[in-house]
Amino acid sequence: MAQATKGRLNYRCPSCFMRDLDIDMFYDAQKEEFYCMRCQFIGSEAEVLRMNEMVRVRYKDMMKRFNDFEDFSE
Amino acid sequence: MDQFVVNIIHRPEMVPEYAEKVTGQGKTEDIGRKALLTESLDIFKIQQQCAHENGLKTTIQMTYASLFNDEAVALAKEHHEKYGDEIALSLLGLPCEQFREKYKTKDFCIWMFSMEDKKAIVRDVFGKFYERFGFYPESTGSYYMDADLINFIKAEYPSVKCAVATCWEEGPKAYHTCNNSWYTFMDGGPWAPWIPSKQNTHAPAANEAEDSGIVAIPHLSRDLLACYDGNGSNFGTHPQNVLRGMIYDTETWEYPYLYNLIDQYRSLAKYNNGYAYNMMFVGPGWMNKMGRWEAPYELLKKSYWDGCAYYGQLKKEGKLTDMTMSEFADFYRQKKTYTEPECALWRDILYGSNKQLFWYCDPYMRAGVNMDQGGAIFDLRPYVAKLEWPVGIGTPHIQDASYPFLMQEKYRAGYFTHYAGEGTIRSAKVCHNGEEVDLCLCRTKAHFSQEGSRRILTLDPVEIAFSDLTVKLQTVITFAEGESSIRIDRNILEMSDPDAVVTINEYMVGCYGTTEYTEDMSSLTLGVDGETIPYEYKCRELAAKDAGEVWCKLPPIDTRVSMVCEGREKSGYIKEGYAFSPMFTLGYTGKLQDKEVFTTWLKLQKAD
Numbered sequence: 243m244a245q246a247t248k249g250r251l252n253y254r255c256p257s258c259f260m261r262d263l264d265i266d267m268f269y270d271a272q273k274e275e276f277y278c279m280r281c282q283f284i285g286s287e288a289e290v291l292r293m294n295e296m297v298r299v300r301y302k303d304m305m306k307r308f309n310d311f312e313d314f315s316e
Numbered sequence: 317m318d319q320f321v322v323n324i325i326h327r328p329e330m331v332p333e334y335a336e337k338v339t340g341q342g343k344t345e346d347i348g349r350k351a352l353l354t355e356s357l358d359i360f361k362i363q364q365q366c367a368h369e370n371g372l373k374t375t376i377q378m379t380y381a382s383l384f385n386d387e388a389v390a391l392a393k394e395h396h397e398k399y400g401d402e403i404a405l406s407l408l409g410l411p412c413e414q415f416r417e418k419y420k421t422k423d424f425c426i427w428m429f430s431m432e433d434k435k436a437i438v439r440d441v442f443g444k445f446y447e448r449f450g451f452y453p454e455s456t457g458s459y460y461m462d463a464d465l466i467n468f469i470k471a472e473y474p475s476v477k478c479a480v481a482t483c484w485e486e487g488p489k490a491y492h493t494c495n496n497s498w499y500t501f502m503d504g505g506p507w508a509p510w511i512p513s514k515q516n517t518h519a520p521a522a523n524e525a526e527d528s529g530i531v532a533i534p535h536l537s538r539d540l541l542a543c544y545d546g547n548g549s550n551f552g553t554h555p556q557n558v559l560r561g562m563i564y565d566t567e568t569w570e571y572p573y574l575y576n577l578i579d580q581y582r583s584l585a586k587y588n589n590g591y592a593y594n595m596m597f598v599g600p601g602w603m604n605k606m607g608r609w610e611a612p613y614e615l616l617k618k619s620y621w622d623g624c625a626y627y628g629q630l631k632k633e634g635k636l637t638d639m640t641m642s643e644f645a646d647f648y649r650q651k652k653t654y655t656e657p658e659c660a661l662w663r664d665i666l667y668g669s670n671k672q673l674f675w676y677c678d679p680y681m682r683a684g685v686n687m688d689q690g691g692a693i694f695d696l697r698p699y700v701a702k703l704e705w706p707v708g709i710g711t712p713h714i715q716d717a718s719y720p721f722l723m724q725e726k727y728r729a730g731y732f733t734h735y736a737g738e739g740t741i742r743s744a745k746v747c748h749n750g751e752e753v754d755l756c757l758c759r760t761k762a763h764f765s766q767e768g769s770r771r772i773l774t775l776d777p778v779e780i781a782f783s784d785l786t787v788k789l790q791t792v793i794t795f796a797e798g799e800s801s802i803r804i805d806r807n808i809l810e811m812s813d814p815d816a817v818v819t820i821n822e823y824m825v826g827c828y829g830t831t832e833y834t835e836d837m838s839s840l841t842l843g844v845d846g847e848t849i850p851y852e853y854k855c856r857e858l859a860a861k862d863a864g865e866v867w868c869k870l871p872p873i874d875t876r877v878s879m880v881c882e883g884r885e886k887s888g889y890i891k892e893g894y895a896f897s898p899m900f901t902l903g904y905t906g907k908l909q910d911k912e913v914f915t916t917w918l919k920l921q922k923a924d
Contacts, residue, residue, distance in 0.1 A: 304573055
């Protein structure tokens with residue numbers, strides 16, 4: 243089995259990102275999966291992308307545009 | 317009319333941070349690779365183009381490596397002539413073959429070198445700059461510039477008047493985010509421009525004698541709420557940092573958060589006599605052709621263009637003034653006095669929590685107030701000590717450039733602790749018939765006002781519900797310019813039983829340090845007026861009726877913190893703490909009835 247490499251894009255581990263850790267994942271071409279060296283996450287690119295959307299759940303106002311920063315009525 | 321100033325800064329970094337790690341994966345290290353040098357310069361050109369096409373001038377911070385590159389030097393000269401860009405000099409971007417050959421090290425952060433090396437490198441870099449341009453720069457910078465470094469540069473090169481000198485709240489959090497491999501420990505500084513003191517870069521100068529001679533600007537304008545708890549490098553006016561935080565829509569590539577961040581900074585003019593500030597400083601490694609993490613190059617480029625376009629639009633609308641760093645230094649010197657504070661009433665613009673903080677910074681302190689905890693002070697840095705804190709190899713603080721705290725609710729807990737002990741916070745408890753309510757549990761909002769030299773934070777009243785009594789209480793927090801103290805008034809506006817009497821307990825739980833881990837408290841002394849307790853982790857307490865002052869002296873940070881009080885039946889007390897709760901507590905208790913007020917002042921002094 244050949245060594246792992248970086249993927250096409252340099253995905254971070256979504257599980258570690260959720261605990262404020264930026265860890266580059268490595269890619270196992272034979273199994274077509276990314277894996278994290280720090281934690282136990284493994285997943286396909288599709289799974290990584292799905293979990294990256296879960297990361298955004300905490301950003302409830304991510305797409306909101308604010309006009310008044312002292313107005314809490316909305 | 318309000319004035320919102322922006323500094324756009326670019327650096328031609330021939331070996332960009334991250335780029336060698338990213339593009340060189342699977343190859344042996346070679347920082348002289350031609351492809352790397354060419355790409356780096358291309359990114360710089362694109363950044364310049366983004367700014368210029370949006371009508372913005374820039375400060376070009378030449379790196380040491382770029383001074384060896386004829387094309388980079390020629391570009392800087394051309395853009396200075398054509399667009400009015402300032403040609404400045406960065407102490408970032410040291411890595412290159414020439415530097416490694418000369419200094420025999422892979423270190424690249426100027427503040428962590430020995431003082432001897434700092435001097436040699438500064439003379440070398442400034443000399444090389446003079447050789448290429450025929451003058452010395454007026455602006456410089458790094459992620460952090462320690463006081464000894466600034467003092468040396470100012471003495472040797474008096475033309476320097478502006479420097480990028482810290483990253484706001486970049487400390488243990490950034491270290492953890494980078495898998496404990498990013499050694500930039502520089503928490504506890506100002507978030508907006510300031511005049512550093514000669515003794516400590518983070519602590520603003522109180523007068524001409526303390527003036528280091530430069531105006532400092534922070535590296536990026538950061539989210540004053542998100543950065544305090546999360547990774548600072550996700551929440552700043554660095555478009556690619558917003559991508560790093562994944563704060564964008566993956567389908568549409570939209571990121572309104574970036575514009576909210578810029579606009580909230582614009583809104584700070586209300587609290588700072590009509591002036592607000594932003595800076596954008598993106599290293600070329602963040603616009604790598606290979607993409608950065610999950611963001612492809614096209615998105616990286618788009619975000620940078622959009623950032624510049626928004627600043628450009630504000631300029632066209634007359635809502636923004638773009639300046640070079642040296643222009644800004646002149647502006648700032650005219651605009652600000654030494655003791656004028658920087659204030660920021662800041663709200664959550666990302667998580668939907670509606671939390672609101674207030675940050676205050678002057679030459680005597682930096683303080684954070686949390687309205688979601690009833691106006692509790694959750695962070696306090698005693699700048700009054702002007703702590704001499706040499707940084708770098710050969711000093712007691714090789715990496716740790718943070719200004720020490722007396723309270724830091726994330727590193728040393730705040731209101732909430734597990735099982736036993738207390739965390740650092742300045743709050744109050746209201747007690748009645750055996751029931752006790754801490755104001756940390758009373759969520760509210762605040763309004764800012766200014767009366768003469770006093771900045772006043774008036775909180776919306778909160779309701780405290782006991783089983784047989786309801787109390788409506790209002791907190792007013794006053795920062796008086798130049799007085800190194802924080803006044804807190806607790807006003808009883810209404811009681812369901814007008815004859816009821818409640819007990820108030822005003823307290824501060826403190827310690828000292830720069831990280832999550834406790835320091836040795838053995839050298840501290842606590843006192844109620846003249847009676848003292850030397851700190852020995854013995855959980856002792858001392859109280860005195862009508863005490864004039866309760867205090868703690870902290871020799872390791874050359875600070876004396878105290879509380880004084882005006883209120884009915886006041887009694888001052890101190891608590892020593894113990895090994896499982898290595899804190900100290902200063903406080904006053906007293907009585908309150910309807911329409912009465914209980915007032916305390918938290919005072920900071922240099923210990924000696």
